[in-house]
Amino acid sequence: MDMAQEPSNASRGARGEPMIEVERLTRYYGPVPAINDVSFTAHKGEIVGFLGPNGAGKTTTMRMLTGYLPPSSGTARIAGHDIVNDSMAARKLIGYLPESTPLYPEMTVSDYLHFMARLRGVKDRGAAVERVMSQVSIDHRADDLIGHLSKGFRQRVGIAQALVHDPKLIILDEPTIGLDPRQIREVRELIAELRGDHTVLLSTHILPEAQQLCDRILIIKRGQIVAEDTTEGLTARLGGGEQVRVGLGRSVPAAEMRAALDKVRGVTEVTGDGDSYTVTVQPATDARAAIAAAVVGNGWPLVELNLSRLTLEDVFLELTASDTAEEAMEAEMVTEEEAD
Amino acid sequence: MSNVITVARRELGVFFSSTLFWVIATAFMLFGGLLFTLYIQSPQAQATMMPLLSLYGTVLLFVTPLMAMRLLAEEQRSGTLELLMTSPVQDWQVVMGKWLGAFAALLSLMALTLSHVFVMSRLSEKGLDLGPMLSSYLGLALLCAALLALGVLTSSVTESQVVAGFLGVMLVLVLWFLSILNQIGSEAAWVKGVAYMGLSDHYMHFGDGLIDTRDVIYFLTLTFGCLFLATRILETRRWR
Structure with a gap:
């Protein structure tokens, strides 16, 4: 098997x-x-x-x-x-x-x-x-x-x-x-x-x-x-895969948090501030244990750790929304170029 | 050909199960019967097919647009045309089948008029000649074919049965009365030409027992010309 x-x-x-x-x-x-x-x-x-x-x-x-x-x-x-x-x-x-x-x-x-x-x-x-x-x-x-x-x-x-x-x-x-x-x-x-x-x-x-x-x-x-x-x-391809929500018991500077989690294997992006962060990881690499270890290893109190997979709906809305925004920008740029 | 028959059979079934057809049939027999009774009681009554032909022709001017108006308009409105036209069937087969179904229904209605012919032949001492009778019924069938084809044409241009019906009646009346131009006595070529396009003269020729090839060709041209145009109009709907 x-x-x-x-x-x-x-x-x-x-x-x-x-x-x-x-x-x-x-x-x-x-x-x-x-x-x-x-x-x-x-x-x-x-x-x-x-x-x-x-x-x-x-x-x-x-x-x-x-x-x-x-x-x-x-x-x-x-x-x-x-x-x-x-x-x-x-x-x-x-x-x-x-x-x-x-x-x-x-x-x-x-x-x-x-x-x-x-x-x-x-x-x-x-x-x-x-x-x-x-x-x-x-x-x-x-x-x-x-x-x-x-x-x-x-x-x-x-x-x-x-x-x-x-x-x-x-x-x-x-x-x-x-x-x-x-x-x-x-x-x-x-x-x-x-x-x-x-x-x-x-x-x-x-x-x-x-x-x-x-x-x-x-x-x-x-x-x-x-x-x-x-x-x-x-x-997987369009949503960038899985996201882990990390909740902390007290506020931690974003730079320190990023430095700590960037070392974890599979992490591609860390967003958030204070006591709440969202960590994007590569698809099919459940990095929760590693993230928990990194957080606790720094002495920060870990109160929440939550894995969420993007549904197709998220992907679809993301696709349509970002496209619309891009198209709107492109259209503006074109008119500006034409004005010149 | 089997596709044409398939479409025609469905159409014939729809006619026989529709209220409109039986209302038309009833009205046709009522008016036809009434006018027939009035005619045979008048002192000038003659035992010929001519008066019968003119009687049926007049009623058909209004009956055929009513029968044909639904054929393509309703399919376009309800969207069933999309299923027909995505089946492995050519567009002309759809148009032809629709027309053929209506033609068969109308012929079955016309068969009822044989009762008038029967009564008339019993009332006159010499009876009716077989020749004029046969030629008259050929003329009647050709008229039905042409009028229904005109109805199919008007039904192809719109999704509204009412619009198709009105257009049909108008077109049929204009064509019918073009022959009247012959009676204004003008010798101008264009007047003659336009009058020749009229339905009624060609149709009435069949009443005296002679079958003129020109009249037959006139009706066949009108019938297939209209069906051809209807097919092209359906095709152009795809390109819009």
Whole structure:
């Protein structure tokens, strides 16, 4: 048993063939790019999360991958099929649920799924419809009109139609939006069950959802991917890892504290003043014992020692906030330069 | 082709389960029946297809835009078009399927008018000639096809069924009455040309038992021209 083996490495080793290959995809609405020069790859069997604030370009990217919108430039391939030149072959491999879950309210669940199966060229439609209806637990409402269903059930029908032709790739745009907490959990469980058999690309602006469901996360902001990694990797890489809060029984000069703790292995930064300090340490080096020893060794009374891992939410907010600040500064600098 | 049939079958099912269709069917039979009864009781009544054709044509001017207005507008409004257009189906197959479904529904409605023909043939001593009857029904079918295609076109430009319906009625009325220009007696080429674009003359030609290729081509051109335009309009929505 090799304890040093990291789970992220294991999943990387198990990567299959590429399912989605996106190359420098760009889409303009008028003069404004909604998606600007985006490239990424998703592999077979992966659940990839598109994470970003509303209006970041998640839906636009998905619409281009599904063949609804043509890209302004750049391209993408679905299992090797170009989305522009070989659109029909690419579309056959995709099951898609748009954000608003558009359905025909005047049709029954079973009729609707039969219709979608027929459109996607499913041979044994009866069996396929039965299969997806039991998969999303909607078989007992098969003969009800979709218009009479609750939002949670309608979402299940939406997911069922995306699965009815057993597609290699499933694209879900905000699959849990507008649902109540119990329905959200059900939908998340459904998505988790798809892992392995299908590649799933889902978008969300809910961070715990991405953290819980996805093998890999792409953070997208203003039409560009600002970060891409495994959930653990992203937290570690961008957050600088772990922080230790150190509380003292009396005030200690910051310079002395810094001098003492800088000698401890793994410590990268010491901030704070008086009786409260925050020590940033490298990821996966639990330096609490060493820090405690250093503090006590100097004769300072140690009253609190607390390790906190950054959540993805911290990372996400940090990324978005600092970027916004930088962009604002850049914009100012540009105007100043132009004035000269 | 199977994609067209798939879309058409769904559309036909929606028509037969929608309130609007049965309201239209009821209104059609009520008005049609009323005008028919009034006509056969009048002293000038003749046992020919002409009056029937003109009667159905007039009612269809209002019925077809009502039937077609939902077809693409509603799909655009509700977002279901996105699922259709991301399925492995060509855009023209969607448009064609929608039109074909509505056409089948309207033809089933037109079949009810055979009751009028039956009554009329029993009332006259000589009965009705088979020739004019067949040509009339061909004309009727071609008119239904063209009017529905116009409705599909107006339904493609907007997300609002009401706007699509109004546009449809206006367009259909203008086209229908262009033929009136023939009666102002002008010999100018442009007047003749514009009048030739009118629906009603081409349609009424079918009443006397002659099938003129020019009339058939006129209706087929109008039908497929409108469906082609509707497809292009749907495509341009992607580029916006």
